[in-house]
Amino acid sequence: MAPLTDMLQPEELQSIANLQLMAKQTVEGAITGMHRSPHKGFSVEFAQHREYVQGDEIRRVDWKVFAKTDRYFVREYEEETNLRAMLLVDASGSMGYAGESGQTKLQHALKLAACLAHIIMRQSDSIGLMTFDTDIRTHIPPRSSNRHLRVLYEEMLHTQPGGETDLSKVFHDIVPRLQKRGMIFILSDCFTDVKELLKSLAHFRHASHEVVIFHVMDRDEVEFPFDAWTRFENLELAGEFRMVDPTSFRAAYLDNFAKFTAALKEGCQRHRIDLVPMYTHESLTDCLARFLRQRQGVA
Amino acid sequence: MSFMNLALVGGAAAAAIPILVHLISKSQHREVKWGAMHLIELTLKSQQRRLRFEHWLLMLLRCAIPILLALCMARPILKGTAALWSNAKTSLLVVLDNSYSLDFKGAGGTNFEKARDTAAELVQKLQRGSDVNVVLMSDPKTPLYDTSVFNTEAVAEELQAMQAGFGQAQVSTALEHGAEQLLSMNHPHREVVLISDFQRISWPTEEGEAALRTRVGQQLQGLEMPPNLTLFHVGVEGRENVCVETVSTSHLLLGINQTVTVQASLRNYGERNHEALRVIFHADGKPVDEQQIPLGAGERRQVRFRHSFDTPGSHVIEVATDADSLKADNIFRASIPVWDKVPVLVINGAPDTEPLKGETDFLQIALQPYREGGEPDLVDLLESRIINVADFNAAALGDTRVVVLANVSQLQRSQLNELQTFVKDGGGLMIFGGDQLDKRWYNEQLLPYGLLPARLGEVADKRNDPEPFTRMVVQRFDHPALKIFSNPRNGDLASAEVRQWHRTVEDPDNELVRPLARLETGDAFLLEKIYGNGRVLFCATACDDAWSSLPLRPFFVPFSQRLCTYLASSVMPSRNLGVNEKAVAHFPTDQAGQEVMVTDTENEQYTLLIELRGGRGVATFEETARPGLYTMKGPTGEAIHFVVNTPRSESDLKQLTQEERRGVAAAMNADLVQDLGEYRDLDHTRRFGQEIWKPIFALVLFFLFFELWLERRMARQRVSG
Structure with missing residues (x-):
């Protein structure tokens, strides 16, 4: 098993230990922990036996054990979450950009995904993972066991950026695969056509999923700090490049970037999607804190 | 265009630096694997044309800046050929205004001191080996040196020792003679600098004078090696000046103890009123009289003095005032000869032994009234001697001042030659008509010899007319010989009855001949002709009473005396x-x-x-x-x-205005300067052409700022929409 410490620094683990994830919406199933659920339900995962005490339901007595031991034992099961969370991590080539920090946007996104998985598992909710570029690369359905968490970590550790992006197509493909409604965490730079992207996100919302987008950005993409002639090579399409004199280009680029983020923000607000800006030079703690503050404000 | 530092033009190659920097920086580009390519594509798509234009503009600016800077340092000159003269020796002709108006003393010395110092400095600053000559505007025909001289130090010293007060400026004449001097000067680069106070009277702006100056300017430009003509204004305008304008005397010839009236005219050209201006009269250097007169600003006033001399010979009178610092016109002198005797030779063409029947009998009485009237105590000024035609020769002329031909038929050729020489050298000839005149000889001999004012026509005869005579037309006479008869108290010329006279055929184009008096018929009565240094007077009628009653009238005595003294005065060259x-x-x-x-x-x-x-x-x-x-x-x-008097026309010290001076300079194709610094700049421009590094440098600065602004704009510009 790949421990969380392989991906997170100890201080980051400590920081996130006390973070509470608050679900904004009422989810299916019974309230467990701090979550509320409109449905009765129970877990099927066996945890342990314990002696019967007065008040326990008769139907929960394990009669096989009574036959063997002539004592009454009650079967106890692992608590099963009613929150089904799905991490959708963009592993396209553009997520492979690494600025001054030397850390790619994908690495930063996976760390956050790990944190989220850790938090959700601590709350005994189920969490799944999907990585994609133009298509779905991996799909790990949500579960809530520790073993499952290990599987997620393993997958995260082996995810590498590459390929082109077609977020809207992928998201349209993903929606039918999510059989139950739940919470969708999208970690992506969203570098695609904003209109198409918003349409696909609307698709999620039609399927009653709650969507949170962690908009992963590098400071270079935000500030465009280049000052000499620069050959920008496309991370998603090998061989494609543009020679640009950034000094005269910067203003127009920043203007287009601002328009892009504004359009994304406006679209997300319209579809009641949480858009959390996330910068690779920021600590994960700050990012999560910002996210949770944002959610508490909305709830 | 030429360059003072041609080598530095090579600095324009620095224009390649921005291109090289561009190419190098482009080749040494940074490589970035980039995710947000769609944003770059989007930006390029919307801004590519603008960015390309701005990049080209920026590149052009950056290339232009070193080119212009190199041009600046190379000091470009617009007038290419001028550079040839940059170190050339110069032939300098200074036309210096030394008229007496420059003696006016303003702050810091007289105007002439400024003029001569300016000229001296110009000469001193000449390149070694240059030659120079100086033409003085009051005496333009005589340059300071016969040929131009190379010793500029000596010329400068001579200029600095010069003094003003030398008559009137003759601008056009000075430049014409200057042009002649230029022909013999040595260097192809020639400068003519005319230094003057631009006194209005010497620089009239009237059309004729202006045209003359323009013609002289063109004449200079038309020389094979045309000079640069510079008009240099010096000095300040005088606001105060009183001058003795004229001095005249009442007598043409003055005898011993004759009282002469000296009339002086004073004029105030200044702006100050003089309540009691002191006017002093000197005779032979001694003050003999003094008057005080009021003389307001712009006024003219006459002063009279009376004096007599008791010795014959040359005497000098002087009228002076001490009104202002311009001394040259504060004094007017006159040289007056006082005569003991004036010899007159009368050639009698019709002698007669009977009293008053001879041709010259009346004339002799008129010329020597005291002697003929038996007045031993009085002395006649004129001393007449009567001879017959046959006795006339060189010896008979002697020291004669005036020859009178009285009804002379004709002369021998030798006699005619003697008479011609006599008049040509300044003698006076009086010709009276009469019945003895050989008209043919007069017209064919005397007229071609220049001794007859007009061709003789027929003899007019009024004796048979209802009114058997005509008269002289009395008018205001300006001629000095007849001037006194403008006043009827001195004699009425119209009282004489003229019965017969010679008609004359006048030539109106002959400027040497003028009628002094006419008859009522319109015929000339008295004609004057200037010949050589002498004068000829022709009286159309006879000097006896055969043709007129002229000798019977009282005015005949002064009439004859005036004519003879007038002719005698011309014998003696003017003093x-x-x-x-x-x-x-x-x-x-x-x-x-x-x-x-x-x-x-x-x-x-x-x-x-x-x-x-x-x-x-x-x-x-x-x-x-x-x-x-x-x-x-x-x-x-x-x-x-x-005595030499300055012409009084320069006493009016008003100068041309700056605008008028500019106009004069433009018409003469000359440059106008006010001081040496200005001249040096002008000379520098002429020698080296018009340097244009300053505007180019301004352009460089503009390009630098524009480049900076454009770069910032390109960096900060927000795309609208």
Whole structure:
């Protein structure tokens, strides 16, 4: 098993230990922990036996054990979450950009995904993972066991950026695969056509999923700090490049970037999607804190 | 276009630096693997044309800046050929205004001191090997040096020692003579600098004068090696000046003890009123009278003095005032000869032994009234001698001042030659008509000899007419011989009845002939002709009573006396001269070859030889450039005084305005400067052409700022929409 410490620094683990994830919406199933659920339900995962005490339901007595031991034992099961969370991590080539920090946007996104998985598992909710570029690369359905968490970590550790992006197509493909409604965490730079992207996100919302987008950005993409002639090579399409004199280009680029983020923000607000800006030079703690503050404000 | 530092033009190659920097920086580009390519594509798509334009503009600016900077450092000159003269030796002709108006003293010295110092500095600053000459505007015909000189130091010293007060400026003449001097100067690069106070009177703006100056300017430009003409204005305009304008005397010839009335005219050109202006009269250097007169600003006033001389010979009178610092026109002198006798030779063409029947009987009485009237105590000024035609020869002429031909039929050829020489040398000839005149001889001999003012026509005869006579037309006479008859108290010329007279055919185009009086018929009565240094008067009627009652009238005495004294006065060359007029004195022929001594205004003495010319001894002194008194002493010790007065036209010190000076300079194709600094700039421009590095440098600065602004704009610009 790949421990969380392989991906997170100890201080980051400590920081996130006390973070509470608050679900904004009422989810299916019974309230467990701090979550509320409109449905009765129970877990099927066996945890342990314990002696019967007065008040326990008769139907929960394990009669096989009574036959063997002539004592009454009650079967106890692992608590099963009613929150089904799905991490959708963009592993396209553009997520492979690494600025001054030397850390790619994908690495930063996976760390956050790990944190989220850790938090959700601590709350005994189920969490799944999907990585994609133009298509779905991996799909790990949500579960809530520790073993499952290990599987997620393993997958995260082996995810590498590459390929082109077609977020809207992928998201349209993903929606039918999510059989139950739940919470969708999208970690992506969203570098695609904003209109198409918003349409696909609307698709999620039609399927009653709650969507949170962690908009992963590098400071270079935000500030465009280049000052000499620069050959920008496309991370998603090998061989494609543009020679640009950034000094005269910067203003127009920043203007287009601002328009892009504004359009994304406006679209997300319209579809009641949480858009959390996330910068690779920021600590994960700050990012999560910002996210949770944002959610508490909305709830 | 040419360059003072041609090598630095190579610096324009620095224009390649921005291109190289561009290419190098492009080749040494940074490589970035980039995710947000769609944003780059989007930006390029929307901004590519603008960015490309701005990049090209920026590149052009950056290339232009080193090119322009290199041009600046190379010091480009617009007038390409001028660079050839940059180190050339110069032929400088200074036309210096030394007229007496420049003697006006303003702050910091007289205007002339400024002018001459300016000229001296110009000369001193000449390149070694340059040559120079100086033409003085008051005496333009005589340059300071016969040929241009190379010793500029000596010229500068001579200029600095110069003084003003030398007559009137003759601008056009000075430039014309300057042009002649230029022809013999040595270097192809030629400068003519005219230094003047631009006094309005010397620089009239009237059309004729302006055209003349323009023509002279064109003449200079038309020379094979045309000079640069610069008009240099010096000095300040005088606001105060009183001058003695004229001095005139009542007598043409003054005899001993005759009282002469001296009339002086004073004029105030200044702006100050004089309540009691002191006017002093000197005779022979001694103050003899003084008057105080009021003279307001712009006013003119007459002053009269009376005086007589008790000795014959040359005398000098002087009217002076001490009103202002411009001394040259505060004094007016006049040389007055006082005569003991004036010899008149009368040639009688119709002698008669019967009293008053001879042709010259009345005339002799008129010329010597005291002697003929038996007045032993009174002396006639004129001393007449009557001879017959046959007795006329060179010996008979002697020291005669006036010859009278009275009804003379004709002369022998030798006699005619003697008479022609006599008049040409300044003698006076009076011709009276009469019945004896051989009209053919007069028209064919005397007229071609130049001694007859007009061709003779028929003799007019009024005796058979209802009114058997005609009269002279009395008018205001301006001629000095008849001037006194403008006043009827001195005699009524119209009272004479003229019955017969010679008609004359006048030539209106002949400027040497003028009628002094006419008859009522319109025919000329008295004609004057200037011939050589002498004068001829022709009276259309006879001097006896056969043709008119002229000799019977009381005015005949003064009439005859005035005509003869007028003619005699022209015999003696004028002793009242203008600046640079020659002083000429006549001496007896037996003194020819002997020396005369001349003392000038500075008490410098010159020795001259008496030359035999035209049957008389003649001494000529030419150094009369300075106004004042010149004294010539002949072999017998007799003093002859010549006075040189400045022309009073320069007393009005008003100058042309700056605008007018500019107009004059433009018309003459000249440049106008006010000081040496301005001249040096002008000279520099002429030598090196018009330097244009300053505007280019301004362009460089503009490009630098524009480049900076454009770069910032490109970096900060927000795309609208």
